[in-house]
Amino acid sequence: MEWEVSLIERLQGGLDSLQGLVKLLAFIGAETGLLMVVLIVMFCFRKEAGQKLALVTASLNAWLPMIKSIVLRPRPYMQYPDRVKAAALVEKGATAQDVAAQGYSFPSMHSASVPALFFTLAMQVKKRWLYILAAVLTVLVGVSRVVAGMHYPTDVLAGWILGFMVAGVFVLLDRYVHNEVLYHLILLVTALPGLFYVRTNDYFTSFGCLIGAIAAINFERRYVNYKETRRLPVMILRVLGAAVVYFVVNTLLKLPFDKEFLAGATLGALLIRAARYAVIMFLVMGVYPMLFPLYERIGKKQVR
Numbered sequence: 085m086e087w088e089v090s091l092i093e094r095l096q097g098g099l100d101s102l103q104g105l106v107k108l109l110a111f112i113g114a115e116t117g118l119l120m121v122v123l124i125v126m127f128c129f130r131k132e133a134g135q136k137l138a139l140v141t142a143s144l145n146a147w148l149p150m151i152k153s154i155v156l157r158p159r160p161y162m163q164y165p166d167r168v169k170a171a172a173l174v175e176k177g178a179t180a181q182d183v184a185a186q187g188y189s190f191p192s193m194h195s196a197s198v199p200a201l202f203f204t205l206a207m208q209v210k211k212r213w214l215y216i217l218a219a220v221l222t223v224l225v226g227v228s229r230v231v232a233g234m235h236y237p238t239d240v241l242a243g244w245i246l247g248f249m250v251a252g253v254f255v256l257l258d259r260y261v262h263n264e265v266l267y268h269l270i271l272l273v274t275a276l277p278g279l280f281y282v283r284t285n286d287y288f289t290s291f292g293c294l295i296g297a298i299a300a301i302n303f304e305r306r307y308v309n310y311k312e313t314r315r316l317p318v319m320i321l322r323v324l325g326a327a328v329v330y331f332v333v334n335t336l337l338k339l340p341f342d343k344e345f346l347a348g349a350t351l352g353a354l355l356i357r358a359a360r361y362a363v364i365m366f367l368v369m370g371v372y373p374m375l376f377p378l379y380e381r382i383g384k385k386q387v388r
Contacts, residue, residue: 088236092160092168095231103171109228112221113194115145115289118201119330120323125205126369127322127376131312133208136254137201138297138369139271144200144250145193145290146275151246152188153282159189161233171232184349187286192235195226195243200250207255222247268298283349285357292358296365303370310373313380321379329372333364 111117118141126134161170162181173186187193202218226240235243261267275294278287304310313319337360338346345353 085236085238088238089160089164089167091237092230092233095227096169096171096233106171106228106232109221109225110194110232110234113198113225113229118197120327121201121205123323123326123368124319127312127326127373128314128319129312130208131310133205135297135301135369136208137205138301138365139294140200140204140250140254141197142290142294142297142365143254143271143275144197144247146278146287146294147250148191148193148196148243148246149187149282149284149287149290150275150278151191152193153278153284153287155188155190157188157190157236157239158183159186159234160236162186162189168233170234173234184284185347187284189235190239190242191246192226192229192239192243193286194229195222195235195240196247196250198222198225199244199247203248204251204254207251268301272298283351283354285354288354288358289361292361293365295358296362297369299362300366300368300370303366304373308370308373310376313376317382318376318379321382322376325375325379326368326372329368330364333367334360337363 122134122137122141124134125137159170161168162183179185199218199222202214202221206214206218222244226244229235229240229243230237257267257270261270271294275291278291282288313322341356346356347353
C-alpha cells in the first residue's frame, strides 16, 4: 500500500542518524540476540525459564515462516529499491534480493519474537520491571524494522499480534498439557508442515533449533542436571563458553559441504541447515553444561 511506502520513506529520512540503534535493535530481535538472552537466563538465573524461552523462540520462528510462505509478500526494499533502503539484512553474506536467505516480509518475525520471549520471561519471573522492558523493546524493535526498510508497518502490527498469540499458546499448553512428551510432540507436529512447502533459511534454522532444544532438555534433565549460579565469574564463563561452542560447532559442521551448496535454496541444503542447528542446540543446551563443575572450581580460584 502506498501509505506504507511513504511512511517508510519519511522514517528513513527523519531517523537516518539512528541507523546504529536500528542495527542494535535488529540484533536483539534476531537469532543471535534471542539466543544470548535465552542462554543468560538458562545458565545463570532460572534453568526451567530459559528452557521454556528456547521452546517459545524456536516454535515461533518455525511457525511464522509457514505464514510468510503462504502470503509471499516481498520486503519493502525488494519491491521499491529506488525508494526504500535495506539497513539491516537478515543474512549479511547473501544478496539483498535473495528471498531464500532474506525471507519474506509478512509478518515480521523480529516484531513477534520480542514480545513472545520477553513477556513469557516476565510471566515466568513475575517482575514489574521486566513487563516494562518487554513493552519498550516490543515497540522499539517493531518500529526499527520499518525504519530499516525490512518490513511494512502492517507486517509489524501482525508480528505484534502473533507474538502475543504465541505467548498465549504456551500459557494454555502449560495449563492443560501436563505430559511433557505430548507437550513437545505438539510443538514438533505443528511446525512440521513447513517441510513440505517452505524454502527459506529462517524456517529450517528454527525447526532444527526446536528439535535440538527438545532433545537437549530431556538429555540435560537425565544426565546433567546442572544448577543455576549467582557468582558473576561463573556466569560470565558459562555464557562465553556457550558462545564459543555455538560458533565453533557451526563452523565445523559447514566444512564438509561446498559453500555454494549451503548457500542455495535446495531442499537438501535446507535440511542440512536444520540438522546443523539441531546438533548445535543439543550440544549447547544439553552437553555443554557438563563443563559447569569445572567453571565452579575456576571461579573459586578467582575469588581467592
